[in-house]
Amino acid sequence: NFSSKRSPAPLPPGPKGLPLLANLLDLPQKEQWRTFTDWGRKYGPIVHMRALGQSFIVLNDVHVAGEMLDKKSAIYSDRPVSIMAGELTGWNETLGFSRGERLKEHRKYLHGAIGTRSAIEKLNGLFETEAQAFLKRILRKPEAIAENIRDTAGSVILQVTYGYKPKEDQDDLVDLVELALRQFTEVTEPNAFLVDLIPPLRYVPSWFPGAGWKKKAEYYHATLRKMADVPLQFVRNQMSEGVASPSMVSSLLDRSNTPEQDCNIKWAAASMFAGGSDTTVSAIHTFFLAMTIYPDIQRKAQAEIDAVVGNDRLPTFADRAQLPYVEAIISEILRWGTVAPLGVPHTLSRDDIHNGYFIPERAIILTNVKGMLHDPDAYPDPWNFKPERFIAAEGRPVEQDPRSCCFGFGRRICPGVNLADATIWASVAMSLAVFDIQRKVVDGVEIVPEPRYEDSMISHPSPFDCTIKPRSAKAESLILRD
Numbered sequence: 001n002f003s004s005k006r007s008p009a010p011l012p013p014g015p016k017g018l019p020l021l022a023n024l025l026d027l028p029q030k031e032q033w034r035t036f037t038d039w040g041r042k043y044g045p046i047v048h049m050r051a052l053g054q055s056f057i058v059l060n061d062v063h064v065a066g067e068m069l070d071k072k073s074a075i076y077s078d079r080p081v082s083i084m085a086g087e088l089t090g091w092n093e094t095l096g097f098s099r100g101e102r103l104k105e106h107r108k109y110l111h112g113a114i115g116t117r118s119a120i121e122k123l124n125g126l127f128e129t130e131a132q133a134f135l136k137r138i139l140r141k142p143e144a145i146a147e148n149i150r151d152t153a154g155s156v157i158l159q160v161t162y163g164y165k166p167k168e169d170q171d172d173l174v175d176l177v178e179l180a181l182r183q184f185t186e187v188t189e190p191n192a193f194l195v196d197l198i199p200p201l202r203y204v205p206s207w208f209p210g211a212g213w214k215k216k217a218e219y220y221h222a223t224l225r226k227m228a229d230v231p232l233q234f235v236r237n238q239m240s241e242g243v244a245s246p247s248m249v250s251s252l253l254d255r256s257n258t259p260e261q262d263c264n265i266k267w268a269a270a271s272m273f274a275g276g277s278d279t280t281v282s283a284i285h286t287f288f289l290a291m292t293i294y295p296d297i298q299r300k301a302q303a304e305i306d307a308v309v310g311n312d313r314l315p316t317f318a319d320r321a322q323l324p325y326v327e328a329i330i331s332e333i334l335r336w337g338t339v340a341p342l343g344v345p346h347t348l349s350r351d352d353i354h355n356g357y358f359i360p361e362r363a364i365i366l367t368n369v370k371g372m373l374h375d376p377d378a379y380p381d382p383w384n385f386k387p388e389r390f391i392a393a394e395g396r397p398v399e400q401d402p403r404s405c406c407f408g409f410g411r412r413i414c415p416g417v418n419l420a421d422a423t424i425w426a427s428v429a430m431s432l433a434v435f436d437i438q439r440k441v442v443d444g445v446e447i448v449p450e451p452r453y454e455d456s457m458i459s460h461p462s463p464f465d466c467t468i469k470p471r472s473a474k475a476e477s478l479i480l481r482d
């Protein structure tokens, strides 16, 4: 909180709202990015709003977001206090919520494991093997795309982090981490829990009538602790038997670690799955949606792969540089499908003045990433899936790489960018090489799915129908080859 006397400059413009509840009633409940885009048109790229004494800053322009969150990242990289998800459910322990020294320590561990090109290149074989396992899963159960994508992304992350290879059909650890993530999604829904708006409610005991949310928090906290403890114990057991596969955790666990370091390793590792599974899943799911809606784009990509790779083998990372159209499809997936429509909120650790506006300390900064990536000035015809945007052609500039905002900003930028990129590339290139993704036909009529997305922090395509078949008998034999 601050008084207007203290403000050395005016607050950015924004909706006025009612005097007593301030802007609480203006705070949209659904698809917030749409309202934020409207505010951007009305008030400009930096919008201020106040609800129950809390300042919110909404950024609608990628350049302005970069000027603030990247260039001044020393002050714009803190996270807002989160009571339900962070404090009561325990997610404060994970990297995404960490602050200060612990944040540095966590990021250092992830950087070592997945942050550099050489670390990722060492894992290329794993990505290729897992992508082929993905093809097998789809061949076996083409109707279960979402589940197959989820199993694949989960398997990649658990192997990289813990050297743990999940069992094919049902795996207790995968079930556990996915349960924790579903609970996380629930507690981070916009305004899901009143306690985040009225913090003193946190002191209400859980037996108190109406305090069911508190029991829920205790139960979810227990799930989260298990999600961090169980795989760590797995690695310790493997190490003591001398059979541990190389992984982020096995390379960090060391007898000379302090208990605090061990605790940081445990939570940094748990953050890998938390940050990396749902996001990658959404992007790969968008690929199947886009290919169902846009068959011509699919054929063009397949022609590129056939010309470079031929039909006698699957594509590998060694082919990547020769496949620019596939590359453009990946950029377009990240733009059109916007995995995290509002990114992850930042807050600033001290007052700032930006472009003549006062930005108060602890204001919650929301980046309207979906709006930025569908701005018709930056991306003409923004709702159409057009990989060509990212390919140089005469008379038309290449449009801005969506990675300028879709992985976040400044010191908080996604530490999993390279892992995400490799997992998505392998799934996309290999699927295009061997499958035709087609529209479902009902009574002789092709059903074209609507590109609709679920409304949550990590946004997934809503369920849609498609048919997936091997392109040829030869393609099928490539999928099944050991």
Ligand code: HEM
Pocket (backbone or CB within 6 Å): 095, 096, 097, 098, 157, 271, 272, 273, 274, 275, 276, 277, 279, 280, 283, 339, 340, 343, 344, 345, 346, 406, 407, 408, 409, 410, 411, 412, 413, 414, 415, 416, 417, 419, 420
């Ligand atoms: C398409 C895939 C992905 C997208 C779109 C994505 C996007 C993001 C975004 C927007 C943020 C917030 C950045 C900010 O606050 O400015 C973030 C943070 C994070 N991501 Fe990703 N991510 C993806 C994949 C991954 C993967 C594969 C991993 C790890 C294995 C990962 C781990 C994390 C972690 C741990 C954070 C928290 C960082 C922090 O708070 O300092 N992400 N990601």
